[in-house]
Amino acid sequence: xxxxxxxxxxxxxxxxxxxxxxxxxxxxxxxxxxxxxxxxxxxxxxxxxxxxxxxxxxxxxxxxxxxxxxxxxxxxxxxxxxxxxxxxxxxxxxxxxxxxxxxxxxxxxxxxxxxxxxxxxxxxxxxxxxxxxxxxxxxxxxxxxxxxxxxxxxxxxxxxxxxxxxxxxxxxxxxxxxxxxxxxxxxxxxxxxxxxxxxxxxxxxxxxxxxxxxxxxxxxxxxxxxxxxxxxxxxxxxxxxxxxxxxxxxxxxxxxxxxxxxxxxxxxxxxxxxxxxxxxxxxxxxxxxxxxxxxxxxxxxxxxxxxxxxxxxxxxxxxxxxxxxxxxxxxxxxxxxxxxxxxxxxxxxxxxxxxxxxxxxxxxxxxxxxxxxxxxxxxxxxxxxxxxxxxxxxxxxxxxxxxxxxxxxxxxxxxxxxxxxxxxxxxxxxxxxxxxxxxxxxxxxxxxxxxxxxxxxxxxxxxxxxxxxxxxxxxxxxxxxxxxxxxxxxxxxxxxxxxxxxxxxxxxxxxxxxxxxxxxxxxxxxxxxxxxxxxxxxxxxxxxxxxxxxxxxxxxxxxxxxxxxxxxxxxxxxxxxxxxxxxxxxxxxxxxxxxxxxxxxxxxx
Amino acid sequence: xxxxxxxxxxxxxxxxxxxxxxxxxxxxxxxxxxxxxxxxxxxxxxxxxxxxxxxxxxxxxxxxxxxxxxxxxxxxxxxxxxxxxxxxxxxxxxxxxxxxxxxxxxxxxxxxxxxxxxxxxxxxxxxxxxxxxxxxxxxxxxxxxxxxxxxxxxxxxxxxxxxxxxxxxxxxxxxxxxxxxxxxxxxxxxxxxxxxxxxxxxxxxxxxxxxxxxxxxxxxxxxxxxxxxxxxxxxxxxxxxxxxxxxxxxxxxxxxxxxxxxxxxxxxxxxxxxxxxxxxxxxxxxxxxxxxxxxxxxxxxxxxxxxxxxxxxxxxxxxxxxxxxxxxxxxxxxxxxxxxxxxxxxxxxxxxxxxxxxxxxxxxxx
Numbered sequence: 001x002x003x004x005x006x007x008x009x010x011x012x013x014x015x016x017x018x019x020x021x022x023x024x025x026x027x028x029x030x031x032x033x034x035x036x037x038x039x040x041x042x043x044x045x046x047x048x049x050x051x052x053x054x055x056x057x058x059x060x061x062x063x064x065x066x067x068x069x070x071x072x073x074x075x076x077x078x079x080x081x082x083x084x085x086x087x088x089x090x091x092x093x094x095x096x097x098x099x100x101x102x103x104x105x106x107x108x109x110x111x112x113x114x115x116x117x118x119x120x121x122x123x124x125x126x127x128x129x130x131x132x133x134x135x136x137x138x139x140x141x142x143x144x145x146x147x148x149x150x151x152x153x154x155x156x157x158x159x160x161x162x163x164x165x166x167x168x169x170x171x172x173x174x175x176x177x178x179x180x181x182x183x184x185x186x187x188x189x190x191x192x193x194x195x196x197x198x199x200x201x202x203x204x205x206x207x208x209x210x211x212x213x214x215x216x217x218x219x220x221x222x223x224x225x226x227x228x229x230x231x232x233x234x235x236x237x238x239x240x241x242x243x244x245x246x247x248x249x250x251x252x253x254x255x256x257x258x259x260x261x262x263x264x265x266x267x268x269x270x271x272x273x274x275x276x277x278x279x280x281x282x283x284x285x286x287x288x289x290x291x292x293x294x295x296x297x298x299x300x301x302x303x304x305x306x307x308x309x310x311x312x313x314x315x316x317x318x319x320x321x322x323x324x325x326x327x328x329x330x331x332x333x334x335x336x337x338x339x340x341x342x343x344x345x346x347x348x349x350x351x352x353x354x355x356x357x358x359x360x361x362x363x364x365x366x367x368x369x370x371x372x373x374x375x376x377x378x379x380x381x382x383x384x385x386x387x388x389x390x391x392x393x394x395x396x397x398x399x400x401x402x403x404x405x406x407x408x409x410x411x412x413x414x415x416x417x418x419x420x421x422x423x424x425x426x427x428x429x430x431x432x433x434x435x436x437x438x439x440x441x442x443x444x445x446x447x448x449x450x451x452x453x454x455x456x457x458x459x460x461x462x463x464x465x466x467x468x469x470x471x472x473x474x475x476x477x478x479x480x481x482x483x484x485x486x487x488x489x490x491x492x493x494x495x496x497x498x499x500x501x502x503x504x505x506x507x508x509x510x511x512x513x514x515x516x517x518x519x520x521x522x523x524x525x526x527x528x529x530x531x532x533x534x535x536x537x538x539x540x541x542x543x544x545x546x547x548x549x550x551x552x553x554x555x556x557x558x559x560x561x562x563x564x565x566x567x568x569x570x571x572x573x574x575x576x577x578x579x580x581x582x583x584x585x586x587x588x589x590x591x592x593x594x595x596x597x598x599x600x601x602x603x604x605x
Numbered sequence: 606x607x608x609x610x611x612x613x614x615x616x617x618x619x620x621x622x623x624x625x626x627x628x629x630x631x632x633x634x635x636x637x638x639x640x641x642x643x644x645x646x647x648x649x650x651x652x653x654x655x656x657x658x659x660x661x662x663x664x665x666x667x668x669x670x671x672x673x674x675x676x677x678x679x680x681x682x683x684x685x686x687x688x689x690x691x692x693x694x695x696x697x698x699x700x701x702x703x704x705x706x707x708x709x710x711x712x713x714x715x716x717x718x719x720x721x722x723x724x725x726x727x728x729x730x731x732x733x734x735x736x737x738x739x740x741x742x743x744x745x746x747x748x749x750x751x752x753x754x755x756x757x758x759x760x761x762x763x764x765x766x767x768x769x770x771x772x773x774x775x776x777x778x779x780x781x782x783x784x785x786x787x788x789x790x791x792x793x794x795x796x797x798x799x800x801x802x803x804x805x806x807x808x809x810x811x812x813x814x815x816x817x818x819x820x821x822x823x824x825x826x827x828x829x830x831x832x833x834x835x836x837x838x839x840x841x842x843x844x845x846x847x848x849x850x851x852x853x854x855x856x857x858x859x860x861x862x863x864x865x866x867x868x869x870x871x872x873x874x875x876x877x878x879x880x881x882x883x884x885x886x887x888x889x890x891x892x893x894x895x896x897x898x899x900x901x902x903x904x905x906x907x908x909x910x911x912x913x914x915x916x917x918x919x920x921x922x923x924x925x926x927x928x929x930x931x932x933x934x935x936x937x938x939x940x941x942x943x944x945x946x947x948x949x950x951x952x953x954x955x956x957x958x959x960x961x962x963x964x965x966x967x968x969x970x971x
Contacts (some may be wrong), residue, residue: 527812529964552816553793554961555836562616562852563866564903565873565893571906574963575971 008074009258010185011216013081013096015124016106017114017473021136025106025168025177026080030247032174033066033078063202063214063260064247070182078181079216079260081201097123098291099201099216099260102130102185104177105158109135109143109165112444113151114473115414121156132184133160134177139167147441155440188218190257195286196220196228198255198263198279205321209241211267215279216260218290223254227282228265231289235272236282237265270324298330298346299478300457301390302353303371303500304360305342307582307591311366312341318364319343322356329356334391338500338584339369344391347373350457369582371500372597375453378405378481393499395488398539405481407453410435413464415472417445422467430455431506450479454504458598489514491521491597492535493587500584503597514544517597524593527551532587611690612869614851615660617648618862619681620668620880623702627735627805628763630797632864632878636672643884645677649684651861651888659690660859664848665697672700675710682714696720696848701738701746708749718757719750720790726780727773730766735801740780747785757844759788764818765810766794774818775825782829787844791822791837819960836910836959853911855904871895897924902970909962914953928952935968
């Protein structure tokens with residue numbers, strides 16, 4: 001039993017700040033609709049990646065179809081699309097929103113509205129979604145339902161007189177949320193008789209079925225055996241399998257307008273399936289594709305290299321697979337003198353970079369070296385040309401550089417007022433320019449700063465959290481480029497400049513940064529066979545130096561009672577440890593060293 | 606009775622101790638009459654696996670083998686009698702507190718070499734490692750062994766205590782070299798997770814001083830006539846440890862007792878370290894089949910620990926492969942740089958590089 005008319009379908013997502021209980025609410029909804037029994041319940045079923053469960057964050061969006069028998073006696077089909085909550089992943093949010101007609105806005109009654117909540121709600125409003133406010137964690141003693149409601153009304157401008165107070169943890173009032181979904185969220189429009197238009201909002205690779213696309217059918221019908229066409233690139237395929245996810249896959253013969261499901265069509269080429277693209281049918285072809293997504297551009301770029309150069313092809317395959325369902329991941333081949341063949345990758349932010357790195361290492365078993373992330377600089381040359389520089393080592397000779405511009409962002413920070421001081425100090429240390437301060441209520445303040453993007457990519461968010469005891473939240477948008485006093489700093493190991501360690505620094509900070517970096521590298525790089533000087537230089541002039549000592553002891557203890565196998569095992573273990581080191585010239589450098597050039601003074605003891 | 610096959614060596618582990626030293630990470634348990642009785646029974650059963658062999662060298666280590674009573678020792682030696690050749694060379698480890706009647710018994714039982722756990726004469730560090738000893742006591746003890754006709758004696762030296770000075774080390778070396786011993790084994794103190802020191806949060810000396818101390822030991826002992834024949838073993842000429850050379854020369858040996866290892870017929874075993882399992886006659890724990898490639902690995906790993914290094918001709922005969930050609934890429938730069946040396950048909954480490962041997966092993970073996 002699954003054929004529904006459009007009036008009985010609801011496609012919605014859940015918007016929330018990280019930790020406000022979005023995944024827990026999704027779990028309760030699955031439980032309550034009988035989609036998952038309590039017994040099958042792992043905590044937070046939609047966060048299916050190990051990484052997501054470990055970190056308690058949702059990275060990949062995930063769709064699930066569920067049946068709901070409403071109080072009015074009728075049966076509904078709910079398609080719930082879970083969304084990530086971290087500042088780095090708003091692209092994922094925008095994709096899931098484009099597949100929905102409504103969104104549950106989950107706000108933690110003990111925390112109130114946060115900067116990230118705002119950003120995502122605005123995205124939803126831009127997508128014309130109906131917003132249903134849900135106030136979560138009302139079971140906690142510090143919850144303030146009325147205050148949270150008035151905040152939503154004042155800050156976001158959504159009426160809250162019918163907001164549902166829930167506790168996703170205990171299940172309180174979750175049934176009311178289900179009724180709200182039926183009553184408030186519009187059913188999808190669309191006509192089964194129209195030409196097929198299906199929006200791809202995600203995809204993954206399956207070694208048996210090829211590329212599997214997650215789609216929402218906006219117009220028409222799609223059946224097994226249909227011939228389909230990707231509207232952006234014209235590739236055609238025959239549909240081999242259709243289904244819906246509950247969350248286990250369930251095969252169906254046809255998907256109708258308004259439904260959400262998956263399609264497989266023996267697609268071997270990952271690049272043919274682009275999230276945001278429209279699928280149509282050759283038999284009943286649409287003339288125009290659906291509106292695409294708000295495409296997100298990478299904010300930071302980093303060189304990604306395999307520790308073992310033989311793994312280059314594996315890395316390429318893995319990046320292709322990951323980019324399949326992560327359109328915001330950008331990569332192109334790059335060569336480094338120090339690190340060999342690898343890729344310059346673009347990421348939405350540092351968390352996104354972390355996640356990609358961990359997935360490559362864990363799921364694809366490739367040990368990686370990442371260079372320090374860099375923003376894109378605009379370098380104006382004396383010959384009138386402008387180059388977009390995403391790799392510091394490619395900086396032209398300064399004699400040919402007229403000026404350098406760097407990207408700045410408009411950052412909004414929402415914080416309890418007692419942390420204004422430390423946060424202002426932090427922002428100023430990071431070359432921030434004060435723009436505005438606004439009291440949201442008598443406790444909380446929204447600070448607006450212009451900050452160079454390069455100053456926030458590394459640990460700004462962490463610092464913000466620690467300066468505000470975890471209370472401040474943060475969001476930013478790109479705000480153009482400004483001219484800046486920037487220089488390229490080279491790092492030399494054993495007298496040789498290492499391209500992968502070059503960075504662009506603000507001129508007035510250069511001397512201190514150089515000193516910190518060489519000290520940090522001295523501590524991070526293990527002793528070598530010979531003494532190795534570590535130097536920082538600007539324009540050929542050495543500004544700082546530290547020396548790594550020669551190794552003096554590298555010997556296993558005597559073996560007792562002839563346990564020689566153990567000695568072999570220990571040697572093998574040592575060797576395994578060394579694999580994480582990259583031979584750069586004749587110096588063995590650990591992975592972390594390449595990232596360490598970003599360390600700031602506060603990392604010092 | 607069928608004729609037995611002669612093997613090079615047999616190691617016998619006696620895990621019992623009257624007291625436990627704080628640095629010790631080996632298989633050891635407090636002495637208890639009841640456990641010794643059961644242990645010796647299990648040992649006898651385990652020995653049966655070697656019924657078709659006899660061994661040229663027998664090494665009884667521990668623990669403290671001399672913690673056994675006169676009766677227990679006699680019992681042990683009776684047990685191993687069937688596994689000896691006509692004149693097996695028997696070594697036993699002894700603590701400095703051994704009594705004269707035990708020394709006499711050992712002589713009667715056929716012991717030819719004794720290894721004494723002296724470690725240091727510095728009272729500060731003796732206290733740290735929870736041992737009691739003094740120079741005069743050890744000197745008397747050695748004389749007592751000599752009186753009984755046991756004239757091949759090794760003493761162990763530990764260095765690398767936290768805060769140890771070069772002068773303190775040299776003082777130890779002076780006293781060690783002045784004793785009537787033929788062999789000195791040295792150990793850089795290791796704070797192993799299974800030791801008491803580790804649990805006390807003790808930190809060993811730093812790498813730079815350890816390296817300096819090692820060099821000092823090598824130079825000092827050489828002047829006193831003890832030449833280094835293996836990384837941490839020093840002997841008067843002709844007094845190298847026969848038993849340990851079996852290991853370094855990649856030859857076969859049996860092993861019985863708690864945690865003991867063996868290498869017979871291309872299989873390396875390591876016994877369980879659990880006394881409970883051992884007493885239930887569940888002996889072996891780890892097994893490694895030594896393929897041709899693994900045997901090559903061991904040949905190089907073990908022989909480079911020796912002063913004279915790897916016998917290239919022996920390697921060629923054994924594996925039908927020229928090591929210098931097989932590893933040419935790795936070897937050439939190291940030889941050009943004088944880090945490895947080819948001399949008289951042997952490949953060896955430069956004498957200054959023994960303390961960083963593992964660096965070279967990793968290069969040559971992987």
